[in-house]
Amino acid sequence: MTQSMRAILFFGFMAALFIIEGSTNFWIFSGSWNTSLVILNMALVSAVMALGVNLQWGYAGLFNTGIMGFVALGGLAVVVTSLPPVTESWSAGGYRIILGLVLGALTIAGTILMRMKLPQGRLRGVLTLAILIGGFFLYRAVFDSGVQAVEAIDPSVTGNIGGLGLPVLVAWPVGGLLAAGAAWIIGKTALGLRSDYLAIATLGIAEIIVAILKNEEWLSRGAKNVNGLPRPVPYEVDLQQSAEFVANAASFGLDPVTASTLYVKIGYALLFTAVLVTILVLSQLARHSPWGRMMRAIRDNETAARAMGKNVTRRHLEIFILGSAVCGFAGAMMTTLDGQLTPASYHPLRFTFLIWVMVIVGGSGNNLGSVLGGFLIWWLWVKVEPLGQWLAQVLTYGLPEGHWIAVRITEAAAHMRLFTMGLVLLFVLRFNPRGMLPEN
Amino acid sequence: MKKLLLATAATALVAGAASADEVKLGVILGFTGPIESLTPDMAAGAEMAMAEVSASGNLLGGMTVTPIRKDSTCVDAAAATAAAEELIAEGVAGIFGADCSGVTGAILQNVAVPNGMVMVSPSATSPGLSTVEDNGLFFRTAPSDARQGVVMAELLKEQGVGSVALTYINSDYGKGLADSFQAAYEGMGGTVTISAAHDVGKGDYSAEVAALSSAGGERLVVAGYVDQGGGDIVRASIDAGAFDLFHFPDGMIGDALPATFGADIDGSYGQAPGSDNPGYQTFVSLAEGFNGEGTYASESYDAAALILLAMQAAGSTDPNVYKEYVESVANAPGEPIMPGELGKALEILAAGGDVDLIGATGVELVNGGEAAGSYRVVTFEGGEMVTAEYR
């Protein structure tokens, strides 16, 4: 079977799953287009994330397990871009916070500069320590007082500095930029490390990013979450109250509730598809060009690529930033879809390792494969739950109700999710290590 | 193979359209994820109320209630939204849940409000959720943190406690409560020596205890849950001799406290929502096959009961109709209803009477679904938890 045949077949299968989900109430399928579209929307976002990871892993062989951090930064971008600014906060302490951050950055920049200027020796060590400690206390003094002032303002509702009040769609590229900025700093420092070490370093850095989002309330409201983020699509309730919309829906034979919920979801689906297709096309163009060839050469053999004149360090940084930016973009899309930022919800199993499963199952190195992996694994992630319940029913069939085995199995059904993901990953790695749509 | 086919057929039947004498309720909780250790008891509490109603045969002329469990994952808003959509597709008449404020907000905004579905959360306490446009569809039986913070501050001041160390669980509940308490207490001239967060599921709390005890204070205020780190912190503080006296907000109050710590916490105080309510004990003794004292298990029972009583009062399972009745069945006036008396309540409602669900937590709803009401102040004496007063 040729590659394109395979692709058509698999995507056809995927489409069939969504169509059955939407149209047929049977077995684990719910027969609701709303469900189908909800799964589809997040599948589209997941596919974008998988594309970002594929850029890093499939193209350049970088093992980045900090995806969660970039996704979270994308989420933060939505808050700082689209929320209206909280003017009281700015006048109370917002500028002091910024000043504090600038002071902190200056301290680090100063230390680096000094270390570059001075020769190695005791003086340099002492000066480093002095600048760092002095800078730290100065930064804390300015920054903390600003933070306290901001967080004191109506903490149950705001207590943060808000955002720029721009349209929420602007937040998506901003999410990419934020992630790219973070990736630049991380890449500059950690990309020299090899495989396992890079993985663990990025895993740790992602945890730090999320810890910051969880605790810096002036920025993200921390554990108190930001609700009610603006949307790029209309609200269902408004649609239901619009006479025109209701009439239109009726002409399709739909009741207002179904019509409005479908309308909104299709709106998101179109936006996400546009993003996915754009990123996919750009990735494919880059892939099938001298740039992609160079990246593959670097992945295949770094030493040889260096000897052949390629600046591997810079290229690694480039692709690390690019892939992270895509993840940040997707993170912003996800937060927009959710309509809220919940910093406490970023968890590596879900936002790092699951994305990895998508890339590997789909076929690392192959963009279409990553998209397919994103679709399939997300579909499974949602559908394993009814599948598990069904399985529990099958297994306990005939057992009296309340029998301890039956209870145990039913309770465990929810945990099928992780279990299944593990099995899928192991099976693919073992029997089809190049994934469903292998790199050609 | 035959068995398998039969089971498939059975599932297909269950998943089919609701039959006329059955009402489906969604039970959407984080069966996996960070609070997976709490959710089995919460689900069991809610399902106990449903079973009670089904058994009574009094709901809308003998309807039975079928719970449909879905996993909210607590952290994955997208998966939770998809699960909630599946519930809608299965034709539920109301949603019990969700648990964590994050996924609750996502389901509320993206599924419940658009579909006009009533949602009663037993545990989401985020103040942020109050500002979400909910069309009168969202209720919660967990009390709001704002008032409790004030009550707690007053209590401490009256007892002449001038400085406390404060630790809170790093969630919207803990953070919200800590914020409101600190503001109120400092407003009354008290000193909070340190306000330190503790995270769920991080096992080791030595750093927190060290920070708290070296900051010092006459009492340690633990705004958390017994089984989610709060208990560990109390244990470690007692062990290290750091604090002898504590103050416990509602998340900590339960028989687990005296059972675990015995006389070690003698002299400590705490408060939890509730009038002079024996309902909690009744609920705990009625709980079968699960731990009725589990965090939010009692709130869960009340939440599910609220939905069902409101249906009966409205005479309809249509969420847009019965949402108007949730407050009235929760609040006075009316015949007080204890756990185990749901059948009786349904009868009264069917006869056109009014009920006031006391339930396991003395549930009381104010302005748009926020739980509120009076607080029971407890103290610990000789290893027992005793009620000191109500306020």
Add this chain to the structure above:
Amino acid sequence: MIVVDNLHKHFGGFHAVDGASLSIEKGSITGLIGPNGAGKTTLFNVIAGVLEPTSGRVMMDGEDITGLPPHDLFGKGLLRTFQIAHEFHSMTCRENLMMVPAGQSGETLWNTWFGRKRIADEERALRAKADEVLEFLTISHLADEKAGNLSGGQKKLLELGRTMMVDAKIVFLDEVGAGVNRTLLMTIGDAILQLNKERGYTFVVIEHDMDFIGKICGPVICMAEGKVLAEGTLAEIKANEQVIEAYLGTGLKNKDKVGA
């Protein structure tokens, strides 16, 4: 062309290169021989910028190139092949060659999206050049084969071919004959001679096969224990007592080779 001045490279307590000094004439094909563990490959790696020297200097055309990264050296026309073939295994032979030239406009992301026309033109030229090289190496039939599927000798040829994609000044060949059958080795030898003559490449060749060295190399340098032991023609080297000693000293493994 290349002057190595008192170069040291230590790994912990092990002195892989221990004060080597040598110079390589422009336009020559210099053989570098020595028993296993003499430090030949380490010397290559230091010159080629893969390893930082512990001390010492490397000069190229009078310019200090010590410690420059490999991609900078590439830019100066210093190329190399590897002892164990470093092909880009998932790419075709042609792609292996086409990736070499620096400064391709298609290596900039922006151009891959908005400069397709320019890339296409460049690619056509590159492709023609790559095919030419494959022709020269007598492996045209393998152009579309994945490099990973090639035999060891073919990979060596391919590596040699990569150096032909740009105007190299000096090429370091590390055991170009290892694992290569005789016929193929002679092909490689011919190619080296031809490149040297027609394009004026300077070659430095590490090789154990003395026939091969004898056939293509002018000057020969013999290393042992990280030091340069002797320099001269192959005949002179073979007659050198110290050299024989060094080979014998490492056991009989290399003896027949030096005698062959």
Add this chain to the structure above:
Amino acid sequence: MDFLNAVVAITNLLIIPATTYGAQLALGALGVTLIYSILRFSNFAHGDTMAFGTVVTIGITTLFQSWGISLGPLPTALLALPFAVAITAVLLVGTDFAIYRFYRKKRAVPIIFVMASLGVMFVMNGLIRFMAGVKDQTFDDGTRFIIKARDFKNWSGLDEALALRTTQVLTLVVAIAIVAWLFWFLNKTRTGKSMRAFSDNEDLALLSGINPNRVVMVTWVIVAMLATTAGVLYGLDKAYSPYTYFQLLLPTFAAAIVGGLGNPLGAIVGGFVVSFSEVMVTYVWKKVAIYLLPEALEPNGLLQLMSTEYKFAVSFAILVVVLLFKPTGLFKGQSV
């Protein structure tokens, strides 16, 4: 007196808990490091291996308790531990047989092993929840205290208390015993020496007639022992819950890397570096300062470098800093 108070305060709240936690982390990190040095990959499933061992121990402990077997003042879990180690070893060797061996034969790159271990992590995550549910479980029995805080205050007359729990001492004693045994095993026995040879240079070791399958098997058995012991000690000292144990993976890795992956001594030091830094950076130094400094210099603030919310970030920050400036760890570990 003030000085003594300061010493007691620091010992009680900083040194004792951090040492205990550090020892538990060190045992976990030793397992990670052994796998890394001999099987050459970072095992992401290690946290769940610890959880599995603990779950089995809890099961057997319950069984023993129901039979009325106990160890008097010591926790019964100690008695159950060897059985649990055996069962965990069977699981690990089985996992190796079913999964990792295939890739070893194929000589797959380390990253593939890491990915496979991700798969194993997911599967184990489900498995342990199926076996023991999701609830917190406390399985500590026996005497809780060696020194009680109040007794110490009465005895010493100091303002500050000092407490010492049985599990804390137990952790240290068991950890020291196991580490001592491990070093003896690696350095003195034939099998241990062949393991080290295998770790230093696989090809050479194979040439000299070492049976690789045996080395791998012994490694997994030792890892089972380390992981189970670490998990059980942690669980005895705190409590068991599957979610917490997954979270342990990260500080464990931090410890192994800070010390130098592949270096057993480094793993131990790394464990203590992580635990002490977590407590010290978030510690409120005010009280100690008041005891030690003259009155005029008494601080107003808390003297806390970072709030406790960031305690996890502290260990990762240390990890990152170490990786940047000393990529092979404090003690020279292996690089990939």
